[in-house]
Amino acid sequence: MADYKNSGSIGWESPSNIALIKYWGKKGNQLPCNPSISMSLKNSLTRTVLSYEPKGNGDQLSFLFEGKRQVSFEQRITKFIENLSDHFKFLTDYQLSVSSENTFPHSTGIASSASAMSSLALCLCSMQEEISGVEMAEDEFYRKAGFIARLGSGSASRSVYGGFAAWGESNSFSKSSDEYAVPFSKYTHPVFQDFQDAILLVSSKKKEVSSSAGHQLMENHPYASARFTQANKHFERMLGVLRSGDLEEFIEIMENEALSLHGLMMNSTPSFTLLKPNTLELIERIRSYRLSSNVPVGFTLDAGPNIHLLYPKSEKERVVPFIDSELSQFLENGKYIVDEKGEGPQKIKM
Template sequence: MFSEKDFIASNYSQVDTANFHWSAPSNIALVKYWGKKENQIPANPSISFTLENCKTITKLSATKKEGYENFSFDLLFEGKPKEDFKPKIQKFLERIVLYCPFLKEYHLSIDTENTFPHSSGIASSASGMAALAMNIMSLEKTINPSISDDYFYSKASFLARLGSGSACRSIKGKVVVWGENKENSKNSNLFGVEFSNIHSNFKNYQDTILLVDKGEKQVSSTVGHELMHNHPFAEKRFEQAHENLSKIKTILKEGLISEFIKIVESEALTLHAMMMTSMPYFILMKPNTLEIINRIWKYRTETQTPVCFTLDAGANVHVLYPEKDKEKVLDFIKNELVGYCQNEQYICDQIGDGAKSY
């Protein structure tokens, strides 16, 4: 198990120029992380499906420069300069420079794009920070070829976490655990750990994302997490997350889809309950979110099709279901749910394998 000190780069050489190209996907939490401590440490453990199609593709070019006082970088988003993204990149580099001191020795050219519309309401910070972290680790691997693959991926997840907490779950696939829990000493607060013991019932599990509201987030994730400080139900919620993590590991291992549905939907509603009972309080669901949820429940009862939903901290709905039921669930979505989406937009995705190099 790596410690924070293990990730401080040393014994590296130099190169004049280097170019890298990685993609990293978004992910959807099954047991939600909500509330964090200093330095992006989660208040409770979480587990997520890594997605396949909703991803960020990032190219990084590193060129040796004179002077090591400041960071030097430029940024293109979908082929155009994106000045309002630069402060977030600057802050990220400042957070990780202790672990990657070589970054001040290079001018970095970052060229990034999403496979999904930036305004689609899908969090791009997880995929974006994960893709950038993979490129930075490729630079470290170039100047220190001795680092192991285990170190490479663990540190990439560690760095991504410092940019966006849930980004640490976007490095690997298909299911990733982030956060310490008493039953498994291999899990860490510092980086995500792949959970590989998955039953065939969950192979290629589908996630169709219904875009109910593509507007800006009503509450930023940072503000949302801070609302768990002094929340009247926080400690009980953290206990619940530990219990649900233990349960869902068994569920994923044994292929218990009906039990999976109970945990996943309860977790989604609990996340929103935390926001509705915080101070200040927020309702992030829209009327169409509730309409979709009720129609999913009705369809599941009437057809016995194992379809369920989960939510992020917003109005959009992730519809989860086995691959074998794909055709009939998509018919249901097109016939009954798409009308509740903004401009009838939705995205078809499924469990993926994590970051990929090009």
């Protein structure tokens, strides 16, 4: 066995993110068919603690989620870890124990794989530093964490950064890469610096199609080529909007992206309709309110029925009463989650 530190524990908390330009369709080893950009959240986090010790006779990995063994996710993480030997040569020498918990409930339109895989990737990069005694430069550390997170869940690569992050090669952003995400927050207009996200819970039922299955639907989709062209154009426009602060165009692109995603699922084979009647009612009411009030509030969705309602913090005193009076009646048990743009992952003091 190599001469490494024998044992230790590391903890990281990492946020979920909401994509403004959607990643839908992949190629090769978790590489995107189009660039995407997202906003990392503040309150919707996964906290992961990774403990390691010299390998004995037991399983290489044990996994607990919120104190309970989760066999299906344990199998996924075991396979993920096994495939990382080229990137972390030391892993074969250690037994790992992973304990994870979320600050948000399941199936609420919050990307748990993004926060879970990014927090685990950050732990693995910190483990490398601990056992080798060599610290990486900060940008190198987060770039490698994003690369590793991507191998577990594509959108997780964006969660290693706070604020806005882009993932996927594009001629409109010279620093962009398919291999890892890159931060974009330093380029954004001040209006986006305290952006709010109210997550409107239409249904907490498990979604009908997993993200992995959804990406596979794009392989033979009749509109795949047109979608990737659209996404590249939207990506370029969104980069400009985030710089200029044009909220009208921001909302136009963001909502078109959300509905394009669901349109692709509806006309794929097999077909999935993930929007619920209450989702459509909420969309109509949001648009009507925006027209009548001139409040710059817009929606996006992931692959499910729940809505992310995004708006500047300066409008919070108007938007929250609107949610409570006009929208809450269409939500499951009247519930929604209050979140906002976050500053990114934090290492947990052990």
